[in-house]
Amino acid sequence: SQKIEQNSEALNIQEGKTATLTCNYTNYSPAYLQWYRQDPGRGPVFLLLIRENEKEKRKERLKVTFDTTLKQSLFHITASQPADSATYLCALPLRGSQGNLIFGKGTKLSVKP
Amino acid sequence: DTEVTQTPKHLVMGMTNKKSLKCEQHMGHRAMYWYKQKAKKPPELMFVYSYEKLSINESVPSRFSPECPNSSLLNLHLHALQPEDSALYLCASSQDLGGTHYEQYFGPGTRLTVT
Numbered sequence: 457s458q459k460i461e462q463n464s465e466a467l468n469i470q471e472g473k474t475a476t477l478t479c480n481y482t483n484y485s486p487a488y489l490q491w492y493r494q495d496p497g498r499g500p501v502f503l504l505l506i507r508e509n510e511k512e513k514r515k516e517r518l519k520v521t522f523d524t525t526l527k528q529s530l531f532h533i534t535a536s537q538p539a540d541s542a543t544y545l546c547a548l549p550l551r552g553s554q555g556n557l558i559f560g561k562g563t564k565l566s567v568k569p
Numbered sequence: 570d571t572e573v574t575q576t577p578k579h580l581v582m583g584m585t586n587k588k589s590l591k592c593e594q595h596m597g598h599r600a601m602y603w604y605k606q607k608a609k610k611p612p613e614l615m616f617v618y619s620y621e622k623l624s625i626n627e628s629v630p631s632r633f634s635p636e637c638p639n640s641s642l643l644n645l646h647l648h649a650l651q652p653e654d655s656a657l658y659l660c661a662s663s664q665d666l667g668g669t670h671y672e673q674y675f676g677p678g679t680r681l682t683v684t
Contacts, residue, residue, distance in 0.1 A: 488671060499573075499659050499675030500612065545611060549671070556602075556625060556666070557673065559611035 458484040458551050462544075462560040469536055470568055477531040477563045479546035486548040489522055489529050494543045494562065503544075504531075536567045573676035575660050581682045584650060590679045592643040592660030600624075600666045601643040602673065603635060604659040612659055618643060619666045650683045657681075 459482045469475050479489070488507045492500035506513045506522045506529065513520045519532040533540050543564045547557040573594045582588050592601065600619045604612035617625040618637040626635075632654075634646040643660055657680055661673040 490672060497657070497678070497680070499661070499678050500673075502672040502674065505672055550614075553625070553666075556614060556617055558614075561609075561611050 458482070458548070458558065460546065460548055460558055460560045462546060462563050464563045465561070466564045466566065468566045468568065471537060473536055475533040475536050475540070475565055475567070477544050477546075477565070479529040479531065479560055481527050481548055484527075484548065484551055485524065488549065489520075490547045490557070491518075491520055491529075491531050492545045492547060492559075494545055496543075500545055500559075533565075536565075538567045538569050541565055541567050573660055573662055573674050575658075575676035575679050577679060578677065579680045579682075581684060582647065582650065583684055584652070586650075587646070587648045589647065590645040590658055590660075590681075592645075592676055593641055594662040594674070595641055596662065596664075596674065597640075598662035598664050598674070599640060600663045601637065602661040602663075603643065603645050604661065604675075606657045606659055606678070616645075617666070624666065647681075650681075652683050655682045 461480045463478050490505045491503045494500040504520045506520045517534045521530045543562040545562045546560045550556040576591045602617050603615040606612045614627050615629045616635040621637045632649050636644040657678045659678045660676040663673045
């Protein structure tokens with residue numbers, strides 16, 4: 457069955473540094489991958505979508521890469537700020553579905569001032 | 570308006586109660602979803618509606634009963650729940666199941682406690 461793994465449960469970095477989060481998947485070749493941000497007790501908020509034919513996508517201080525050979529996506533936040541502290545979830549479409557997602561467990565990012 | 574609203578924000582119910590969770594969106598989205606999220610776990614898909622028809626039911630117990638009265642509204646009817654059903658229940662919507670618009674918009678969730 458398809459598996460999605462976010463290797464780090466938690467990541468602590470200093471303000472101003474670049475945060476890099478990893479998402480790996482197996483037994484699947486998804487057409488796209490998404491990243492969401494979730495704050496405690498709130499619903500996830502969509503950040504970026506990257507398709508299988510795109511190597512990299514950027515949005516302001518966010519950058520996502522998608523390596524279909526390694527079956528891995530990297531999510532970068534440059535010039536991180538304490539307000540970036542949250543849990544970041546990667547999500548893939550369920551195999552055989554159109555738009556239904558399976559989420560990774562998430563990485564809790566803490567940015568210290 | 571890119572907002573999905575959910576009511577109530579918090580709900581405490583006994584195991585013999587019947588209650589309903591409500592979700593609403595006015596983005597013209599044709600797909601709506603219910604997820605369940607336990608603490609420190611990712612959201613788990615429960616139900617998917619596409620064009621007001623139930624598209625997916627991820628082997629959810631019958632004590633959870635979804636309803637989609639129209640394209641903007643989604644309900645989740647609860648009956649005879651167990652304490653392990655306590656969780657954050659999230660509603661989401663997306664433009665469609667197919668096509669290129671795959672991102673989902675989530676509501677703030679209903680925090681359910683079953684006593």
